[in-house]
Amino acid sequence: VPEVATKRQATQLREQYDFVILGGGTAGLTIADRLSEAFPRKAVLVIEYGDIEYGRGFFDPPQVEHAPGFPGASTWTFNSLPSPHVANKTATVVAGKVVGGSSCVNGQFFDRGSRHDFDAWDAATGVAEFDRSEHRWNWEGLFPYFKKSVTFTVPPETSVEKFGYTWDDSVYGGTTPIHSSYPPFQWADLPIVRDALKEMGVLSRQECAGGDKAGMCWVPTSQHPTTSRRSHSGLGHYAAVNATRDNYDLLVRHQAVRVVYPDRQAQGGRPPLVEVRALSDGRLFNVTARLEVIISAGALHTPTILHRSGFGPTEILQKAGISTVVDLPGVGANLQDHSASIIEWNCESIHSINGVKDTKPLDLSPLPPDMYDPAFIADATAGFDETPARGPYTLAMRNTAIYIPLTNMSTDFESITTTIKQQLATPPSDNAATYLPPDISTSQPMAAGYQHQLALLLALHSNPSAPSLEVPFGGGTSLSTVNLHPFSRGTVRLNATHPLEQPVLDYRAGSNPVDLAVAAAHLRHLRRIITTPTLRARGAVEVRPGANVATTEQLVDYVRRSVQLSIHHPCCTAAMLPRELGGVVGKDLRVHGAEGLRVADMSVALLLPSSHTSSLAYAIGEKTQAADIIIQEWSQAE
Numbered sequence: 303v304p305e306v307a308t309k310r311q312a313t314q315l316r317e318q319y320d321f322v323i324l325g326g327g328t329a330g331l332t333i334a335d336r337l338s339e340a341f342p343r344k345a346v347l348v349i350e351y352g353d354i355e356y357g358r359g360f361f362d363p364p365q366v367e368h369a370p371g372f373p374g375a376s377t378w379t380f381n382s383l384p385s386p387h388v389a390n391k392t393a394t395v396v397a398g399k400v401v402g403g404s405s406c407v408n409g410q411f412f413d414r415g416s417r418h419d420f421d422a423w424d425a426a427t428g429v430a431e432f433d434r435s436e437h438r439w440n441w442e443g444l445f446p447y448f449k450k451s452v453t454f455t456v457p458p459e460t461s462v463e464k465f466g467y468t469w470d471d472s473v474y475g476g477t478t479p480i481h482s483s484y485p486p487f488q489w490a491d492l493p494i495v496r497d498a499l500k501e502m503g504v505l506s507r508q509e510c511a512g513g514d515k516a517g518m519c520w521v522p523t524s525q526h527p528t529t530s531r532r533s534h535s536g537l538g539h540y541a542a543v544n545a546t547r548d549n550y551d552l553l554v555r556h557q558a559v560r561v562v563y564p565d566r567q568a569q570g571g572r573p574p575l576v577e578v579r580a581l582s583d584g585r586l587f588n589v590t591a592r593l594e595v596i597i598s599a600g601a602l603h604t605p606t607i608l609h610r611s612g613f614g615p616t617e618i619l620q621k622a623g624i625s626t627v628v629d630l631p632g633v634g635a636n637l638q639d640h641s642a643s644i645i646e647w648n649c650e651s652i653h654s655i656n657g658v659k660d661t662k663p664l665d666l667s668p669l670p671p672d673m674y675d676p677a678f679i680a681d682a683t684a685g686f687d688e689t690p691a692r693g694p695y696t697l698a699m700r701n702t703a704i705y706i707p708l709t710n711m712s713t714d715f716e717s718i719t720t721t722i723k724q725q726l727a728t729p730p731s732d733n734a735a736t737y738l739p740p741d742i743s744t745s746q747p748m749a750a751g752y753q754h755q756l757a758l759l760l761a762l763h764s765n766p767s768a769p770s771l772e773v774p775f776g777g778g779t780s781l782s783t784v785n786l787h788p789f790s791r792g793t794v795r796l797n798a799t800h801p802l803e804q805p806v807l808d809y810r811a812g813s814n815p816v817d818l819a820v821a822a823a824h825l826r827h828l829r830r831i832i833t834t835p836t837l838r839a840r841g842a843v844e845v846r847p848g849a850n851v852a853t854t855e856q857l858v859d860y861v862r863r864s865v866q867l868s869i870h871h872p873c874c875t876a877a878m879l880p881r882e883l884g885g886v887v888g889k890d891l892r893v894h895g896a897e898g899l900r901v902a903d904m905s906v907a908l909l910l911p912s913s914h915t916s917s918l919a920y921a922i923g924e925k926t927q928a929a930d931i932i933i934q935e936w937s938q939a940e
């Protein structure tokens with residue numbers, strides 16, 4: 303990202319701004335771009351904690367998670383509290399701390415959720431004001447913004463012939479410089495895994511970004527189609543546009559501490575001021591927003607800014623010595639993330655197809671240690687630097703995944719949905735006492751909101767077109783089962799003794815046992831891959847969970863001991879839901895009970911989508927302004 307006109311100190315700022323956006327990440331910069339474009343005479347300021355830099359991505363080099371050098375300075379790292387229901391496991395969760403936010407460091411897997419995710423999010427809550435809102439967050443209401451948020455480039459004929467990429471142009475159509483494309487490289491063993499999954503009965507779909515995605519999908523990468531360089535919001539929504547906008551300022555290396563209402567009331571007065579801290583010397587100063595403040599600091603920091611500003615559960619704010627501005631027990635509650643369990647096999651006992659003993663007959667791609675071989679690195683780097691780029695470094699995470707509904711898992715479907723129905727038949731206050739974090743479990747709105755979510759989750763898990771399981775893959779001898787719609791709810795809480803530091807994360811994984819049963823069902827379903835003709839012919843033997851893990855109880859125990867709590871998709875910590883149901887923002891993204899203050903990032907989702915989350919963060923950014931929400935409101939006011 304070029305420096306352009308980036309601001310580095312308070313003295314470089316204007317006296318006041320019209321819009322102030324807290325967090326220059328995936329959604330925040332999308333909003334800043336669109337607002338500064340729509341209102342050339344209104345000044346927009348983005349305040350970002352990180353700097354402009356190229357950090358190391360999660361999969362650099364490809365297929366190697368947590369490569370040396372990651373996480374670096376451009377990344378936040380959180381260690382969650384131990385989760386007692388899964389053997390006190392903790393998660394190491396990272397997020398982007400850089401201009402562009404998590405889109406700068408993520409795995410670049412660029413899929414979209416299923417239509418059922420968003421229809422559930424928008425489903426009637428029984429609160430008239432909310433249900434009758436003109437703003438729709440269902441599939442129909444979001445699809446235009448998914449389309450608008452990316453430019454998709456058709457892969458070259460050579461790649462199509464070689465790998466079999468398929469797509470449907472009609473689900474794309476945007477022209478914004480956030481790129482979605484297919485790389486010119488795949489590992490040699492990818493077709494083996496694809497074939498085995500097809501033999502399990504998984505049907506291939508031509509395209510999965512159009513709302514229907516049960517089956518096997520090709521998934522594009524967020525990268526430039528020719529150079530294969532990462533495409534992120536710092537480039538697409540700041541560097542690409544900033545030089546032509548004299549109303550778009552970005553202040554880096556500054557922390558948005560909190561918002562403060564100058565008239566001491568959150569309604570009926572002026573919009574809040576933003577208290578800002580310079581990271582260089584710790585100096586505090588205020589920035590004035592004439593029209594409004596939009597918090598886009600991501601699902602882990604947005605609730606923290608709200609807490610410091612007096613929005614949250616009164617009891618928790620009191621402990622940190624903060625006076626309540628609006629009592630909102632949902633701030634920092636409802637934390638969800640995609641968790642993953644592993645199935646692994648090997649083929650070492652068998653001679654390869656050609657009769658020659660092969661130590662890794664299935665894994666035709668280099669194993670992670672091979673990737674540090676100097677010759678491999680030199681060749682991969684040379685290929686990546688060519689135009690067009692070629693070779694393994696053009697790959698990010700992977701480009702294929704299967705998405706399977708729970709209804710396909712006949713052995714477990716009945717018992718799991720029966721358990722969910724039993725929970726739904728239980729009074730909300732009892733469910734809250736059993737499943738919600740103790741510090742909010744007596745809150746009537748939180749209990750009612752969780753009951754609403756249980757009903758939506760039952761509908762999703764009973765729908766034969768709505769996926770419950772994702773398995774992303776690129777070849778190799780192991781697969782991860784990703785639990786798409788968790789039932790357990792965690793918290794993001796202010797660090798009471800050091801409120802300016804990172805918050806405390808508690809995933810409370812497995813606190814609703816349905817999650818463990820669902821993960822066990824996923825493993826039972828997927829392990830059938832070992833017995834497919836393709837893998838049998840290669841002598842595959844299951845290593846994990848292993849033949850001795852057979853019963854549901856044993857599978858649940860395996861999940862408990864081995865589950866990865868997070869794949870870096872935290873969400874839903876300032877959920878869009880009526881206040882009566884524990885929500886934090888309305889459908890116009892305004893914080894309940896406050897004026898001049900919105901939230902727009904992954905915090906506002908109610909449930910995790912059946913996808914990785916960057917596409918939704920971009921779409922939320924797009925919809926926040928373009929869906930006539932902010933722009934229409936302020937256009938009318940002019």
Ligand SMILES: Cc1cc2nc3c(=O)[nH]c(=O)nc-3n(C[C@H](O)[C@H](O)[C@H](O)COP(=O)(O)OP(=O)(O)OC[C@H]3O[C@@H](n4cnc5c(N)ncnc54)[C@H](O)[C@@H]3O)c2cc1C
Nearest residue numbers: 325327328329351403404408409410411558600904914916
């Ligand atoms: C390692 C990793 C791998 C991932 N892999 C994928 C993937 O393959 N595909 C996919 O679709 N998604 C993936 N994701 C998830 C996806 O990237 C995120 O969900 C999405 O980018 C979040 O967007 P956001 O706008 O909500 O927050 P972010 O993009 O994280 O932006 C928040 C910004 O706010 C800034 N900030 C925070 N606090 C303050 C403060 N007080 N003051 C000023 N600034 C502040 C942060 O520094 C950051 O720049 C991954 C994420 C990570 C971290």
